[in-house]
Amino acid sequence: MTDQTETQEAMVFHTVGNVGPERVEYGEPLESLFSAAHQKIKEADVSLCQMERLFSTRGCLQYREHNTALSRVDPENVKSLVFAGFNVASFAGNNCFAWGPDALLDSIDAVRSNGVQVIGAGKDIAEAREPAIVERKGIKLGLLAYNSVLPVEFEAREGKPGCAPLRVSTYFEPQGYQPGTPPKVITVPREDDLLAMEEAIRKLRNRVDAICVSIHWGQEYAPGVLAMYQPVIGHRAIDAGADLIVGHHGPTLRGIEIYKGKAILYCLGNFALELSPNLTAPPKGVQSAPLPSRFRQVEPGWERNPGSKDGRMTMMVKCVIGKEGVRRLSFLPAYTNQRAEPEFLSRNDPRFQEVLRYVEPQCKQLGTSLSVEGDEVVVFDAARK
Secondary structure (H helix, E strand, O other), X not given: OOHHHHHOOOEEEEEEEEEEOOHHHHOOOHHHHHOOOHHHHOOOOEEEEEEOOEEOOOOOOOOOOOOOOOOEEOHHHHHHHHHHOOOEEXXXXXXXXXXXXXXXXXHHHHHHOOOOEEEOEEOOHHHHOOOEEEEEOOEEEEEEEEEOOOOOOOEOEOOEOEEOEOOEEEEEEOOOOOOOOOOEEEEEEOHHHHHHHHHHHHHHHOOOOEEEEEEEOOOXXXXXXXXXXXXXXXXXXXXXXXXXEEEEOOOOEOOEEEEOOEEEEOOEOXXXXXXXXXXXXXXXXXXXXXXXXXXXXXXXXXXXXXXXXHHHEEEEEEEEEEOOEEEEEEEEEEEEOOOOOEEEOOOOOHHXXXXXXXXXXXXXXXXXXXXXXXXXXXXXXXXXX
């Protein structure tokens, strides 16, 4: 399919995973985080990112939040997002309430004042569940965002700021009779939150041509693993009328499932998430987050973009949307460097094949086949059917 055919009476929508600019803290130009990626991001009519930082100088660290210097940054960092070309941002993440209500509300105001719409969080539960509706070329796209990895009190309620929750209960079932045998972990989404999500999707359905639901979920440090609750939520969202589910939270890419002709991208990984130069130990009494040894070991030179090498692989999803819904879905493989800066890859770059080899087996396990066209990996194309 040619670019002209793709965009004829259609909207191009881009979405990426975790983003957290800290250029001010490093004393570097605000546009430098996306210097290698902004032109490609801006080729879309609408671009969405998952926000992992708070743009504020106010607030106090919440008791259940261990990321002391990881979550709050100078508000000027917002301009990195603007330079990149993002015009919608989700704040439905596990860091959204790390510094309390003032920091969250400051962040929402900072982003909106720079022309970027916010989804997934707000001054109360009604605002947190409010969709963003964007219209380009006569096509309307509705966007909603939810969070399944939230500490207690991070959720929005009536009269309380926070994020739109999709909370999950965890149970353990014995496997075998031998003492010490690891149990089966059962995760079940809360029905009241599911019903609220379904209601929001149904209300939005007749107002737009397509609906994207962004969800912060899954196991952060379990590469390739899907929690039991994730397909349940994804399927329920599509049954209610969603056209695309984009997931994030963990630093590594996960598989893609096609359910009733609609895609569930389980995790888009880290797209531009740099570690703070001011990282400090958690204060006394604040919980710390235990990390697997492979994520505690930082390779020399990679302190700004730590973690496993798998986490350096990322992608940007490209969705072509018409009046009839999603016409074509693909992704552009990318790689982040030591400064956490994303770079899109050509198919001739060995790293392109590295990303494809990492994602493709996970997709096959979910029954999804991929194909390469130019510098894109195609998930499905309605024109071929």
